[in-house]
Amino acid sequence: MAFGPGTLLSRGSVCRRCLLTMKSMAGGSPIYTYVQQRGKKSWYGPKYQAKIDQAAAEWDERAEKIKKGEIQNTWDMFVERGFVKDTAGSHGAIRELMRQKRIGAYTGIDPTASSLHIGHLLPLMPIFWMYMHGYPAYTLIGGATAKIGDPTDRLVSRTPIKRIDLTMNLTKIHYQLKAMWMNVEEQARRRNFEKKWSSRRAVVNNSTWWNSLPMIEVLKRLGDSMRMGPLLSRDTVKNKMSKGDGMSFAEFTYPLMQGWDWWHMYSANGIQMQIGGSDQYGNIVTGIDVVKIVRDNEPDPQHKMPGGPMDDPVGFTVPLLTDSAGVKFGKSADNAIWLDKFKTSEFDLYGYFVRRSDDEVEKLLKLFTFLPLENIDEAMRIHNQNPAERVAQHLLAFEVVALAHGMNAANRTALNHQQMYGKEITIPGVTLKLPKSETDGTPLTLANAPQIDMQLPESLILGKSIGRILYAAGLASSTTEGHRLASQQAAYVGGMPGHKRFDDQKVMEHSLLTFTPIRLWYAQETRNYLIDGKMLILRKGKHNIRMIEMVSDEEWKASGKTYPGEPGTGALRQLRDQLKALRAGRMTPEEVRANLKDDNEDEKARRGLIKFPDSNPIAVRKLTKQLMGEIWEQEKELGVDHEEDYFKADDEQWAAEEIERLDDEKSEEKHGW
Template sequence: MLPRTSFPSAYRAAPTLCRRCLLRSMTARGQQSRFISTSWLEKQDEAKRKWEERAKLIEEGKIQHIWDTFKDRGYVKDLAGTEDQIKELMVQKRIGAYVGIDPTAPSLHVGHLLPLMPLFWMYINGYRAVTLVGGATARVGDPTDRLQSRVPMKKTDMTMNITKIHYQLKRIWLNVEAQATRFGYEKEPRIWNRAILNNSQWYASLSFIEVVSRLFKGMRLGPMLSRETVKRKMEKGDGMSLDEFVYPLMQAWDWWHMFRKMGVRMQIGGSDQYGNIISGIESIKYLRDTEPDPDQKLSDDLSNTPIGFTVPLLTDSSGAKFGKSSGNAVWLDQFMTSTFDLYGYFMRRPDADVENLLKLFTFLPLEEVSEIMEHHNQDPSKRHAQYALAYEVVGLIHGLEEAATVQDQHKGLFSKGGATEVSSYPTGGPPTANMASAFRVDIKLPESLVLGKSITRILYAAGLADSVTDANRLTQHQGAYVGGAPGQPAATNRGISTGELTFTPIKNWFPQDTRNFLVDGKLLILRRGKHFVRVVEVVSDAEWEASGMMYFGEPGTGRVRLLRDALMTGAKEGEGHDLSALSSPEARRDFLDRAEALYSDEAGRFKGLPSEAFMVKKTRARQILEQSFRVFARSGNQSAQAKTAAIDEVLERAARNLDGHVENYMAEKKRQEKKKIRTSRPADEKSAVRWV
């Protein structure tokens, strides 16, 4: 035992403590210390000075107040607070604003984009912007404008939705920054501030009694029962459950958390959120004025006043609300609504609506919008304004490169063109966020792989690694992540909690430890880099086999092996299927000769089709097969990439040849049939009908 040391009680510990315990106590306090650099303070002082200069220019009328921009573009419907309060507060300080989204579907839709647009405008003008994913509140469900209660979501569905929406928002935010640069807004590092939050982050550690004692205690039932949503659901719907009744208070607590921690003074919502915003303002004022801790108490002046507003309701041509509950949602996920269809949706907007939509959904200056409409009105049939609108919206959601591509497809006889899906993590160039939007998030893999193979093989099968070797390198350098509890080892990891989305680096654990990361024993979330995510659904081996699908590295599905099997099928009877029998040069030469003949023999599938349709250069076919058989010649095996690339090249060439020959063959066949019919008709019919 170490000698005991006495020290003053000012250390908030017992009067006597051994040196080991003292050192532990001092070390724990040191780890929790946070330091602020002088450069950060200088940056904040500079930001404050710039903001004061900007406020002066606004007061002098030299630059437009952002609130006037909102009004000119049509973003403002209902106010929570006075217009003078809002304008003054937005000039005084860089307030924060937020938009909340409950993950009740696997994607955002166009209706979500409308309240997000003023938030984007605030961000590129220097305000703090927060998008909040309601991982906790989605477990209740907003009852606003609903007569029937929401069906409770499964944990797997909620996890899938949260994952998809989170990364969808990340990509859109990056596109917002690209749009800001495009239109001349210069980003100020460490001043422009945005965040994607999940309210499960604070609800997971929040004491229920704290909410009851702090918030519920100050709320009265009379005003809450008088809300239109409550009355309609109780009188015409299936009644109001208690969790639905307190949903506005849960939303209010979210706002209060961001209000005091991040300076979020404004909430922006859809037109149906006005009641929730008003309830939130009343709750925040009560929590602010009854703060028991004097060190955290906020004044009740304008700088600490909550405000909010709603945007207009987005409807289609029939007047119906756009949304997933209405069944007519236009999704922002290209696997639910393709970029071609999204572009086409805005191309079909009526001339009477397109100017308003250009103001609402684009960053185009109003002067440019006027020029577009003037050009459009000269010849509305050319739909110049619709082209501009569709291009800007697709560019905001999926990137300008994809917008240009889909615009060319629409102008080229409305052909959808080829699929743009990215099947695996790109290695030939930078893995951009917009490229990740074409990377399907949800996939299926068999149980025998997920629960019986190494995590490196799972990464390769999920398309997140170029090979098992590449996956091993990733795990060694902690370049890939799995959804689970951070900081816990694989053998005892408790996985993702309901409503949360947390990751931990992947390490080479035992195959049986993968089970600890499954959500409800069914979903495995994997990630490489910032944006490439796979949510793997584990299916039974029987279901996988019945699906006919294959994954990367699946046993027996390699290109070389499939090619060998196909060639062995055409081998002479009696020679067997043992490739080791091809060890002699004479046997290999004979096998290659028959392999080349196999290409032309395939012509039997199309009677009358010339054999050239299936021919490839014999030298190239021989080269591929020789590469695959070099292992028998003891000259060393070739890399899988070299062999598969060579095989793909030949197969693509054969496919092109086949398409051309089949097309020519069918055209010639039709001409022959037409000629035969013409020559066999009676003379009187020939004179009565003109044949072309």
């Protein structure tokens, strides 16, 4: 609703702050617009209104071009590429709705596993396409509904998910979706889609509203009008009651919860369309009923939302994909093909799509890539000239890896595949190039972030300062920097979910991903933030996150792992041990020199591990110099001519770096650093 400066408003409809704001703008100022949606109040001025008007005019112009046949209707594109299985609403009505109106769309994912898999990608693709064409596009994580579990097509109830698993899954999928949205932006630029001011996308969690929603509100708005007959007649209910282990009340209400999610986004964000997997048609139909009932039962006339063909919710499901052998698509040897590169490597993901049969590759190119259909036709023409080259399969694999992990990963993986099989790869429209190697100065993004889950011992988590924990987790370059991050509240900790804290009795819900700025606290206070007593979530910046599982000291010692700052494992200790071994004759000069040169950086990068800097670089350099001196003396006794041998071949670059280090050391000592 909109009000001008001269409009009288009751105190019941506008808060005190808004009344004061309106009063301050009344005297001769331009007309400001007051917007009050369900749960939202905001003002915006003439400049913002001008942008809204311009976006509306551009959309009307687009609708007219579609009507004249100058550009394709997005719905027609969905049908042409094979995305549409069942529709809730007629094809014609949905087509006209998408032509005339910038409707929002969403698809939901319950975090019942620690990663998305290929099966999730199919309903996500229409969401990504709609965003590229200017529609608001939302991806919903079911932090609340995952506690119940979707009973659709199940005869046996799901095992209740543990709180610690829900928190871990929620965190991983949240950042996985954010990374994929960044890759979608990259693909949109690559395909010359112009990003509009009005483009909207978001990753949301339904725990945000379910954690503050009174049950009486749901029963009052929904309970009176939802009839039991249609709910009991659903196949899922009948099959589970007659053939399965029965249905709990929680499972019975799952589609109602999903419908309320839709209503919340429909009223707050204009989300009018739901897109689901092949088994979600019943839930989508129930959701449409829920949205209409809650909308029509609005008791406040000022909040009443319009109905009718242009305002009613609609939805559709995507098809169930199986391969040529009838196996559900995305499965390999009974294992899902994950979109987490630490569960299914980029190379294995690429290989899975390269192995697709000729009969299915064209269909998969239409479903899983943003390639124009004419490009797909051309790729198939090239492929059919020599099917053994698998040109279409390599194009499919490249595009899927680019969407899941980014263009750099796609180029790197295709080149690795080419090198491994010793055969040049032809990918139509793609020039393979090795991405620039990432250095310490490369900004950390979700695409190149290290593996976020790790283990650390109990003695560290419960007995050491938060600054030392930040250092051990790789979020700080030293304990000192860790303390600085904590004192400046520049790092964050996942609040303690599901139970009360020891100090201030604050409670946080474990299905909601929230962070609190870290402050300096006593070592024993860290336990306040442990999830189920054994998991700690830390974050620095937007993308640098660690999910730390606390293990016993005995288990940590048996694992053979070390962490930065762990007593007895630092660079200084290792250099001292090598110096002692060299003097005692337990190591040869060649072995020590090889250890100094080989830091396994490439292996660390390949495995997604973290490279930690030296905590005391000057001391390390001094001891390195002393160790090299010892090697020098022992080799002189053996008759080695260092002037002719030491600076040759493989040692030349390393020696030059060592001289540069010593020069830096002198400079640091001179300036007192």
